[in-house]
Amino acid sequence: MLQVNFIRDNFDQAVEGLNKRFFPDAAQKLQDVLDLDKKRKETQLERDQLQAESNSISKKIGMLMKEGKKEEANEVKARTAEIKGQIKSLEESYNETEESLRTLLYNIPNIPHSSVPAGKSEEDNEVVLEHGDTPNLYEGNQAHWELIKKYDIIDFELGNKITGAGFPVYKGKGARLQRALVNFFLDEAIKQGYNEVQPPILINEDSGYGTGQLPDKEGQMYHATADNLFLIPTAEVPVTNMYRDVMIKEADLPIKNTAFTPCFRREAGSWGAHVRGLNRLHQFDKVEIVQISHPDKSYEALEDMSQYVQGLLKKLGLQYRVLRLCGGDTGFTSALTYDMEVYSAAQGMWLEVSSVSNFETYQANRLKLRFKDENKKTVLAHTLNGSALALPRIVASILENNQTEKGIKMPEVLVPYLGFEWID
């Protein structure tokens, strides 16, 4: 969430930023934040003063009791009743104000970076660069949902039976391709200095709040109600939350972790005609990279991450483009997001395979993720993450773009991981 002090010191800039997202009533809501914060402070001052008075009376009673002056002590006691009532009502008022303030802040998105273009939808995203050529496919080429049937490597029907729509079963060379991609992505990340971790894939409420999935987006997560846990929508959640309530050492920055996890998304209401096959699933595999960065270095880190992801796509020989998301399309918690899309030749459309974001202090403020700078001042760190990469659409584009009449040729970098060159 945003820092109140930031809003106070940069009010116009904050309003302007939120307007880029077409966030409704930005100025009013930010003003409400300041008003609530002011009220909070006033109430605290009043309460603290009364509390101080009450504390000193209690001490006095303690001393009187020690001296054996019971009568006098009882006299003083009588006077505390009134003050106690006042404290209680101020306490309630304080808690209410603080909760309203927190709720309000939870519902205000991050301020976009100055380079983020204004815009409402994906049509306003800015294409930063395109790389690679569209493959010339043979006459009669097929979309991946045909290819997986033809070669019997991914089975949606079977997944339907076991679980439901959006939970495919990967079989034979399909399963091996998944495993090869995961290993390839992890090895590449490790080469880049990322530390591999295996986090839990169920998270508690606190973690959901820490990275911004809660409140409000619980509908997007599978909820294990008996234990009040949520299946992760991305490894970002557990991996970033490893640093919740942590005071890190400045010298340890940047902290770079990578994790392979399955990801679960309910995708409630987002199923349309164009989301066939692997384009959108309820369960999918992803390797995630997460960085905790010094605030001065976080945009460098973002560029590094973007370059790294592009490097993976180049090694896989996929045509891709990089988008700078516009305000309206940038995620709630992000200040700047690059999306990487690969071209799926047989479908003739771009598929998002990675999203690389800098959250600045938005998550860190919720997480209380901080370090002490050289002046021993406590400073919020910046958090970043990116997919590197999400598997299903990578698989879809590998299958489609590399298909030939005699089978599907595997990218060379994967062959050592796969142990075969062709799916045929």
Add this chain to the structure above:
RNA sequence: AGAGGAGUGGCAGAGUGGUCGAAUGCGGCGGUCUUGAAAACCGUUGUACCGCGAGGUACCGGGGGUUCGAAUCCCUCCUCCUCUGCCA
């Protein structure tokens, strides 16, 4: 899952109703001494919020309660340890 025990400052560890934000030790930081270092000695050493400041308030696993007053008593939840059960 059942029975029992325990959760205190960076760590270890006292404290079972009243000047306790908390003894003591270790560690950290500053100093004295020393050519330098060690040892010894002296001092210092948590976080958040409010306040221009003096200072105030809160925090002893989380939440709630009793009391004029709670680290200390009660309720509840969480975590860890031991034993029993179950299990990949």
